[in-house]
Amino acid sequence: SGVVAVELYTHDLQYTIGSPLRLYSAPDGGTFSDVTTYVGSGSISTGGSKADFSEFIIAADLRPLSSVIQSKYSKLASLLSQHAASMGSGLHDELVSLYNASSAAYAGGQVVAAITYLEAFSEKVVAASGNGLPDVWRTSGDLTNVAGGLRSAAATLRYSLTLASNAS
DSSP: OOEEEEEEEEEEEEOOTTTTEEEESSEEEEEEEOOOOEEEEEEEEEEEEESOEEEEEEOOOOSOOHHHEEEEEEEEHHHHHTTOOOOOOHHHHHHHHHHHHHHHHHHTTTTTHHHHHHHHHHHHHHHBBTOOOOOOOOTTSOOOOOHEEEEEEEEHHHHHHHHHHHHH
């Protein structure tokens, strides 16, 4: 239940400021996507979270940060739409409102405000986990960890927004 926190550490890669190294994850045999929530200094230590278990790698992401952020906003929007039926309409409306506020703030160049709205989004998901929002995953695939998916998508988006905030 909740989220799976994963950390990979290797002496074979060295972190430097501005390093493009990120933690990627994919379902067995599927497409990899960025799930990074932090990257540590020295030898690479990187972490992320997921709603379920999967394959993990450390990879260099050379895409422009703005493209990464837009793809993460798109993924979060897709999850909200895909799982709308599994949450009450009131909760869904609140989450969509916070998502829209974060996205609009980012589009308007207000990165810190975008992060603040995203944090409120995550807090709302945590509060509803298990009560109005499914938060359990099983290997049989009969349950979908909606809360874990939303939390993980928001966490990796927050990481990228923080990078953007620090760059400005």
